[in-house]
Amino acid sequence: MKKLLTASLLAALVAAPTTAAVPPFQTPAPIAFMKDMSSGAVLFSKNPDERMPPASLAKMMTVYVAFDLIKKGDLKLDQKFTVRPETWQRWHGPQAGSTMFLSPNQQVSVSDLLSGIITVSGNDACVVLAQGIAGTEDAFTSLMNQHAKELGMTNSHFGTSNGWPDEGRTYVTARDLSKLAAATIENYPKLYKQFYAKPSFTWGKTASGEPITQANRDPLIGRVEGADGLKTGHTEEAGYGVTGSAEQNGRRIIMVMAGLTSFNQRIKESVRFMDWGFRAWKAKPLVSKGRKVADADVQMGDSSTVGLVAPRDLTMTVPSGVTPDMNAKIVYNGPIKAPIKAGQHVADLVVQSPGLPTQTMPLVAEKDVDQAGFFGRAWAGFLSLFGA
DSSP: OEEEOOHHHHHHHTSSOOOOOOOOOOOSOSEEEEEETTTTEEEEEESTTOOBOOGGGGHHHHHHHHHHHHHHTSSOTTOEEEOOHHHHHHTOSGGGOSOOOOOTTOEEEHHHHHHHHHTTOOHHHHHHHHHHHHSSHHHHHHHHHHHHHHTTOTTOBOSSSSOOOOTTSSBBOHHHHHHHHHHHHHHOHHHHHHHTTOSEEEEEEOTTSOEEEEEOOOSSTTTSTTEEEEEEEEETTTEEEEEEEEEETTEEEEEEEEEESSHHHHHHHHHHHHHHHHHSEEEEEEEOTTOEEEEEEEESBSSSEEEEEOSSOEEEEEETTOOOOOEEEEEEOSSEESOBOTTOEEEEEEEEOTTSOOEEEEEEESSOBOBOOHHHHHHHHHHHTTTO
């Protein structure tokens, strides 16, 4: 691991230094976690790695798997799956929890199933989608666990597509749920915008033939500016939980709360938590989008270095009203092996300040660097023998 300190950037960061402290926050939630996606800063952490039953928060991974298949072209939004009679039998009625009100042998599009999962938390919709994609729910949960591993969700395991209690086989942590939420937003922004934050969804009919419209259960939407997802969950075992996200003035925050005791407490605490995240903290601009921060060494490339640039406006999250002392370094596995593509994430800007969480932001390659020709690679290999 190679570390570089960029003097010009550092000089800009340490102007008017003061010592900062994390703003206080208290919550009755036994589990709570908050991260600022814009800077990578963990703003609050209370039992973030304690394993817990996710209840319907597990459905975030079901949606993630579907989004991934849609992006790859292996699943179409207008593709239809059939509601198997045995699936309907298991997942309808009061004993089956939240429902989309599907009917046996009904043909339902992937788009409608996703709305039924995200907006109204349909347990039936999850199982129909899982069976349609993978044949069986068990096969689908293998896909869920594969994606969890890829996302670094090291303390999570999925045994069902909808989070229904299964004697502890399905478990997650708040930190892992935040990783899943961030990956959903970053990897599938168009689908996230299309499906999350819908205020309501209409599907099915009452006994008298009236259409059934259910409101989105997300306690943040309509109560917190910029709130646009993600999911609530509740079982007797898990209590009331929520994974939420909102964006204000370019800052996006992800929060997780779990183990709350009532529907109303979940609303109160999640809104208060998100308000604290935006009001008690502010963004301090560091590097504007496209600015070159430094050069990194390249191994066996047609260029010996590559510029490191900011892929977006980079900011540090600091307590409101404070300009703290900071220092910055660039960290990367180096030298970076060619070939390298422009825009490829190859390094990180790591910013530290006394009393505040370390914040890590990506830096990307400024341009393509092709692999060196045969003689160039041979010469590089020869020099490496002598530590050159």
